[in-house]
Amino acid sequence: MKPPIKPFALCLENAGNEASLIMGKVYRIVPDARAAKDDLVRIIDESGEDYLFDRTQFAFVDFPQAVRKKLLALQRAS
Template sequence: MKWAVCVANDDHQASLEVRKLYRVLADRKGEALGMIRVIDESGEDYLYPGAMFETIAVAPPLERKLKRA
């Protein structure tokens, strides 16, 4: 499972919070276009510009807790 931190929410203030951790879903077509698919504040997954996020590595114990949350 991949995770990313939102570093900008230009034009997406209702959908994304800066400095918040988001779950990333695989989307090869989106990635080829420089986009990233995340589960946003609506609880749905959408494509956003990749520059709005920084992907991060999450330690296994924390990842287990995040999956349960």
């Protein structure tokens, strides 16, 4: 499986990961081609650390540059 080309992932399912992921929240993706081969995606979760999750838990999204900058600034501030 190819790694996602979009820089963000919208959480659609968090079963088993309720403390790490909030459904409906947008998370930043950390590119990881090796994980993608196993249908996994590396996400910066609620702990602020990157972890592997099943890619079926997310919809991959992108935003205009101004929105991307704001999202990244918000994630760094939290």
